[in-house]
Amino acid sequence: MSTRSDRRWAELARELEFTRLPELRRQAEGWRTGLTGLTALLAVLVLLKGRDDLAGLPAWARDSATGLLLAAFLLLTTGSLLAVRAAHGAPEREILLGGQALRRWTEQETARVTRALAWASLCCVLGVVLVVGARGGRWGVSSARAHPAGGGGWYTGR
Template sequence: MSTRSDRRWAELARELEFTRLPELRRQAEGWRTGLTGLTALLAVLVLLKGRDNLADLPDTARAIATGLLVTAFVLLTTGSLLAVRAAHGAPEREILMGGQALRRWTEQEAARVTRALAWASLCCVLGVILVVGALVVAWVTTRAPGTHEVMVRTDTGVVCGELVLADRHYVEISSRTSGKVSLPWTSIVSMAPAKMCS
């Protein structure tokens, strides 16, 4: 390499010190935009489709899925706020500094922006993982559509199972222990939804 080329590279290296913070801020802008869009998209999906899916889950699975979604939303919101902090800095009263003070502030701010971006990306990744975890819980534990388990008390005992058919004359229940059972309405004392038949 020539001496002129070496000098130019040295100049660029010196200028890098002065352009580092604006470059980090530009990078943070991109993260902020991406995280805000992702958080909004996930919030809309959860609000529009989540309730229907979560209503079909057993109580424990519903609590786990809801906890995962709430935690994911908090993480994604935190990541967005950290990215905003990195992109725009913290509000400060006034910057009246000399050259050395400005240099120290710039170095400290660059370190804060780098740290905030690292935490923002971690929050983003963890938030997406938790949303996927909630979806997996919903897919794995959702009952088949159309299954309605009921507990029927008759004058001779209790039958618990899936409600297959109910008309004016009788109720048909598919029980795990007894198979398909047809009960006339005249023998039924009470009928109520069952959370889970053993």
């Protein structure tokens, strides 16, 4: 590499310090949009299909599925709120006019945004896993009731 190229890379590295927070904010906005859409989609699915699908289940299965769906909805909502916080920040008490104060705030805010984004993505994944678990458990219980042990399966051993 040439000296000029090395200088340009060093200059870009110095500028990165000043562009990191805006980049994280843009990333968080994408997550916020995705999580909000996913939460809305799952809420609509639960509201439209929830009651009649769970009505024929035993009480323990119905209660378990309802608990899983509620926990999933709470996780997805929490993930959405964390993504909003990461994208837009929290209302600040003061306006920072000093260079060092602004630098400290930027470093702290970058850490908070990164942490909020990590928690938002974890909440999203766990929420989807719980929805799948609730639906899978419902199908498993329905299948077991339709085909009790030893009778009615696709293979009867005869």
